[in-house]
Amino acid sequence: MTSAVTLSDLHRTFGQVEALGGLTWSAPVGRITAVLGPNGAGKTTAIECAVGLGRPDRGTVRVLGTDPWQASADHRARVGVMLQAGGLPNGTKPLRLLHHLSRLYADPLDVDTVARRLGVTGFASTTVRRLSGGQKQRLALAASLLGRPEVLFLDEPAAGLDPHGRLDVWDLVTEQRDAGTTVVVTTHSFEEAERLADHLVIMNAGRTVAEGTPDSVTGGRSLEDVYFSLTRKGAA
């Protein structure tokens, strides 16, 4: 199976904190990879390295065969990202922002269609600063899709969403996969991982403690059981 994303032996330290301690996993092309792991396991740090926003101290990152830290604008346009912090400009309105971002791409999706699909039109007249957490999530997700990315990184995309919102996100993520996009999604939800994952990664303390198809990782046990046995305090 070919990989669209490969992280090999990544190390990243912030002061005294070792965020990544030899992290290795990969994301197969055209599949959904779900990355689970406790708070502080290094999931966001790994995603930041994969999208070229962070640089590992050691190790190799390849996304579509390219080192994202050195990557050109052309490469970056092939990769979509939704980070937890959002990074949305507070003073603008949702549709204005999406139209602005869409102009950065040669062949963007239709803004109105994406906005409708994610319910952004329902809060289009509210400035970003006044949006609820869930509305910001929807807007950030819409923004990540605009450039028709070949690889899409979503850092906890459904966190904080209401049940309808979570279903919308799950449908959208599977649609992206079915259209050929490679998706990497971090999550704390077993339900989300079970529904979405073709490929599963469990991280703990900056390393991979399990990786493979959901069936091969769980081996007949529940995902919850496997997760707790691999990530319980002291397991690092």
Ligand SMILES: Nc1ncnc2c1ncn2[C@@H]1O[C@H](COP(=O)(O)OP(=O)(O)OP(=O)(O)O)[C@@H](O)[C@H]1O
């Ligand atoms: N810029 C930074 N400066 C200092 N420490 C950092 C920085 N970025 C991450 N860390 C630390 O690195 C570790 C890994 O953080 P990271 O955000 O990658 O974890 P995570 O698995 O995404 O956690 P969560 O599930 O809470 O989102 C944490 O201990 C965090 O405090």
